[in-house]
Amino acid sequence: MSGSVEQGSSQTHGNTHILHFLVRLPGAMGAVWPALSTPEGLGGWWTAVDVLEPRLGGTVALRGLGAGRVTAWDVDRVAEYTVAAGGRIRFHLERDGDEGTVLRFTHEFQGEGESEPTWRTRFERLIECLGGLGGGQGA
Secondary structure (H helix, E strand, O other): OOOEEEEEEEEEEEEEEEEEEEEEEOHHHHHHHHHHHOOOHHHHHHHOOEEOOOOOOOOEEEEEOEEEEEEEEEEOEEEEEOOOOOEEHHHHHHHHOOOOEEEEEEEEEEEOOOHHHHHHHHHHHHHHHOEEEEOOOOO
16 A cells, blocks of 8 residues: 555644644554654654653653653554644544555644645655655655
8 A cells, every 4th residue: 555645734823833734654553653653763754853752741852843742642543742843743643444544644833934845745755664665656
């Protein structure tokens, strides 16, 4: 199974920006979860992790984005990190048939920062890391 970055949207409310993506990922949720919830997984496609305590309220420090807290944690389903320079970054997984996973992604931040094309590129890299080589060129 290959993956695709199916949709992205951006909203702005004053100085707050919110990005949303729907990403179809190759592999079952249990296989995808470590890519979103471990230092090795996140470092493989997004950013280096200096600290990650995998639990609600745990400390997290993402390279280039600063330190903060794990603000949501539901094993195999939801990982949300809120960090100083990065805002709130939420990964929500859902089953997609027998062998796939849907990622509902939200990034809420203040001021200037991330863009839709930047996250699209990251998600294409995530798809490749999960074994979807050749499938990461979705819409």
